[in-house]
Amino acid sequence: MGALMRQITYANAINEAMSEEMRRDGNVFLMGEDVGVYGGAFGVSAGMLDEFGAERVIDTPISEAAIAGTAVGAALCGMRPIAEMMFSDFVTIAMDQIVNQAAKMRYMFGGQVSVPMVLRLAGGSGTGAAAQHSQSLEAWFCHVPGLKVVVPSTPCDAKGLLVSAIRDDNPVIFVEQKVLYKETGGVPEEEYSIPLGKADIKRRGSDVTLVAYGRMVPLCLRVAEDFATQGVSVEVVDPRTLVPLDTETLTASAKKTGRVLIVHEACRTAGFGAEIAALIAGSAAFSRLKAPIMRVCGLDVPIPFSPGLERAAVPTPERVAEAIRVLLK
Amino acid sequence: MSFDNDILKSMYVKMLLMRKFEEKVAQLFSEGMIHGTMHLYVGEEAVAAGVCTALGDHDVITSTHRGHGHSIAKGAGLTGLMAEMLGREAGCCKGRGGSMHFADFAGGNLGGNGIVGGSQSIAVGAALAAKMKKTGGIAVCFFGDGAANEGSFHEAANMASVLKLPVLFVCENNLYGMSMPLSRSMNISDIAVRASAYGFPGRTVDGNDATAVYRAAEDARDYVKQNGPMLLVCNTYRISGHSKSDTNVYRTQREIDAWQAKDPVLRMAAFMLKNGFSQAALDEADETAARDIESAVAAALQSPYPDARTVLDGVYA
Numbered sequence: 211m212g213a214l215m216r217q218i219t220y221a222n223a224i225n226e227a228m229s230e231e232m233r234r235d236g237n238v239f240l241m242g243e244d245v246g247v248y249g250g251a252f253g254v255s256a257g258m259l260d261e262f263g264a265e266r267v268i269d270t271p272i273s274e275a276a277i278a279g280t281a282v283g284a285a286l287c288g289m290r291p292i293a294e295m296m297f298s299d300f301v302t303i304a305m306d307q308i309v310n311q312a313a314k315m316r317y318m319f320g321g322q323v324s325v326p327m328v329l330r331l332a333g334g335s336g337t338g339a340a341a342q343h344s345q346s347l348e349a350w351f352c353h354v355p356g357l358k359v360v361v362p363s364t365p366c367d368a369k370g371l372l373v374s375a376i377r378d379d380n381p382v383i384f385v386e387q388k389v390l391y392k393e394t395g396g397v398p399e400e401e402y403s404i405p406l407g408k409a410d411i412k413r414r415g416s417d418v419t420l421v422a423y424g425r426m427v428p429l430c431l432r433v434a435e436d437f438a439t440q441g442v443s444v445e446v447v448d449p450r451t452l453v454p455l456d457t458e459t460l461t462a463s464a465k466k467t468g469r470v471l472i473v474h475e476a477c478r479t480a481g482f483g484a485e486i487a488a489l490i491a492g493s494a495a496f497s498r499l500k501a502p503i504m505r506v507c508g509l510d511v512p513i514p515f516s517p518g519l520e521r522a523a524v525p526t527p528e529r530v531a532e533a534i535r536v537l538l539k
Numbered sequence: 540m541s542f543d544n545d546i547l548k549s550m551y552v553k554m555l556l557m558r559k560f561e562e563k564v565a566q567l568f569s570e571g572m573i574h575g576t577m578h579l580y581v582g583e584e585a586v587a588a589g590v591c592t593a594l595g596d597h598d599v600i601t602s603t604h605r606g607h608g609h610s611i612a613k614g615a616g617l618t619g620l621m622a623e624m625l626g627r628e629a630g631c632c633k634g635r636g637g638s639m640h641f642a643d644f645a646g647g648n649l650g651g652n653g654i655v656g657g658s659q660s661i662a663v664g665a666a667l668a669a670k671m672k673k674t675g676g677i678a679v680c681f682f683g684d685g686a687a688n689e690g691s692f693h694e695a696a697n698m699a700s701v702l703k704l705p706v707l708f709v710c711e712n713n714l715y716g717m718s719m720p721l722s723r724s725m726n727i728s729d730i731a732v733r734a735s736a737y738g739f740p741g742r743t744v745d746g747n748d749a750t751a752v753y754r755a756a757e758d759a760r761d762y763v764k765q766n767g768p769m770l771l772v773c774n775t776y777r778i779s780g781h782s783k784s785d786t787n788v789y790r791t792q793r794e795i796d797a798w799q800a801k802d803p804v805l806r807m808a809a810f811m812l813k814n815g816f817s818q819a820a821l822d823e824a825d826e827t828a829a830r831d832i833e834s835a836v837a838a839a840l841q842s843p844y845p846d847a848r849t850v851l852d853g854v855y856a
Contacts (some may be wrong), residue, residue, distance in 0.1 A: 239671070265671065266671075268702070270698060270702075271694075271697055271698060271701060273694035273697065273698055275660060275690065275691055275694050276659075276660040276663060276691070276694035276695050276697070276698040277698075278660070279657075279659070279660025279661050279663065279664060279691070279694075279695065280660050280661075280663045280664035280667055280695075280698060281664060282660070282661050282664055283601075283649070283660065283661035283662060283663060283664020283665040283666075283667070283668065283678070284664035284665070284667050284668040284671075285664070286644075286649055286661065286664070286665060286668075287599065287649075287664070287665045287668030287669065287672075288668055288672060289664075289667070289668045289671060289672070291664075306654055306657055306691070307657075307660065307661075310653070310654050310657060311652075311654070311657060311661065315650065316853060316855065317635055317853050317854060318632060318635055318636045318640050318650075319632050319635075319636055319640065319642040319644070319650055320630065320631065320632035320633035320634075320635050320636060320642075320853075321633065321853045322631075322632070322642055322643075322644045322645075323642070323644045355854060355856065356854075356855070356856055357856055358855075358856045380855050380856060453856050454856060
């Protein structure tokens with residue numbers, strides 16, 4: 211079945227999710243910088259202006275705070291906006307609307323209203339875009355009650371999770387991975403969705419659990435493949451959504467293998483890996499652990515420009531492999 | 540200039556309710572019945588009364604940290620507001636929001652906002668929704684002179700302008716951002732000139748004259764529905780302090796007294812007497828408003844505090 215499935219890119223999968231939902235629901239619309247005639251800085255919304263028109267694919271001025279705030283206001287009044295931040299780093303300018311407004315309203319207003327909006331952020335390094343266009347800021351949003359946080363690693367997950375995010379009645383921060391936009395993968399022809407809060411075991415194994423999300427998933431799968439040839443069975447668990455988090459699948463895998471390595475591109479200090487480590491350490495899996503929980507993360511450094519430095523700032527297959535070897539000692 | 544008597548009465552009643560609501564919550568605060576702080580609207584009542592009375596059923600507003608008056612003027616139930624002040628389950632936000640977060644979505648109030656300038660682009664989004672859904676309504680964004688200096692104002696005003704959205708930006712210029720006088724926070728004295736930078740009209744009105752505000756808001760609403768955004772600056776004064784911590788060290792008693800002499804509620808009463816209302820009718824309105832506030836307090840006090848076990852109710856992420 212997998213071999214027969216059509217192959218499309220991560221960017222096309224996101225485009226399909228948005229387009230299908232816009233066909234299905236007249237309240238869904240897209241807004242952001244250069245999402246219209248340009249088709250999005252990374253081509254994600256290519257062709258959507260032609261199909262849906264300028265009323266539903268809205269090119270905005272370079273005004274991230276107002277993009278986010280306009281999405282909040284429209285969501286309060288019955289629309290289901292998808293707002294794009296061209297680079298996830300630009301979300302810093304929109305934080306009031308996300309943190310103080312969107313995340314708070316349902317609770318703060320006593321349940322009178324919900325805020326059904328999706329904020330799509332193009333995140334991560336690997337494109338030579340340097341310190342202000344390469345960050346992985348997902349942990350910030352996880353720290354704010356009232357936001358759901360999704361980081362898809364494959365075209366199939368990106369489409370199914372985005373459909374669920376658009377249909378969700380609450381604000382969802384959807385962190386896309388710039389370096390995955392052109393990667394292809396199998397995506398079903400028929401309509402489907404993937405629920406938020408459900409991890410996916412991307413590879414089954416019994417000796418070590420790698421917990422990874424976003425672009426670290428394909429990296430970890432390659433490392434796991436190498437270890438398989440050496441007779442080491444590596445399980446790769448992709449939480450897919452950080453909030454809500456599928457704690458059961460994570461702890462069950464930790465219990466099974468007794469060795470856990472968490473891999474994320476974001477900086478190590480106060481990164482989401484710390485939360486996952488604490489979760490596993492505080493669970494029934496603790497007594498089954500054969501080694502301390504380890505993390506391989508981005509270094510605590512601004513993403514540098516020069517290619518060798520940029521690669522060195524984030525997890526490499528070598529660092530992941532080395533950590534697995536330490537766990538197996 | 541002739542005025543419909545029902546409109547005058549409606550504005551006057553709203554102003555009385557606003558004033559008496561603030562006097563009552565200040566009293567309850569001093570008695571230790573209200574927790575936290577509050578930002579009173581005393582002296583600014585003509586703005587909310589004039590603007591909200593000019594609005595239609597499909598029009599929505601966004602409010603501010605000083606939002607009690609906006610809520611009352613837009614027609615929220617008094618018991619829900621008073622219960623919210625008292626932190627009770629019967630509050631409009633079930634006691635979860637408090638003074639700065641009054642909201643009444645059924646009545647078109649999209650909520651107060653504790654962040655200065657936080658609501659400007661939210662109003663733009665509400666106007667976008669009105670345009671896309673063809674409701675015929677407009678979005679009114681109340682904000683202060685202080686919020687006119689936030690970057691959010693620039694982004695929201697420009698966005699509303701280029702997308703031609705039905706937003707009426709209502710700047711309540713009460714001359715101070717907490718202790719910072721307008722004269723030191725911007726190098727212009729007429730905030731309305733800022734509208735020209737976005738390609739839409741700006742107009743200034745005496746914000747202590749409810750009838751003038753009403754007329755200006757009525758015209759502005761017509762303009763906004765046809766053409767896109769507009770800025771209406773209402774010059775007024777906050778007679779009460781910024782919040783309950785304010786000791787008024789940054790302004791003189793003489794200045795406060797001078798504005799007290801221009802009290803918008805008294806001014807409205809004088810206008811009504813000149814326009815055919817009897818003193819007895821005004822007295823009756825006053826007594827009714829006082830009774831309404833007392834009943835709201837009594838009803839609010841009947842409501843329990845939220846059960847601490849419900850602290851996580853309504854959490855979804």
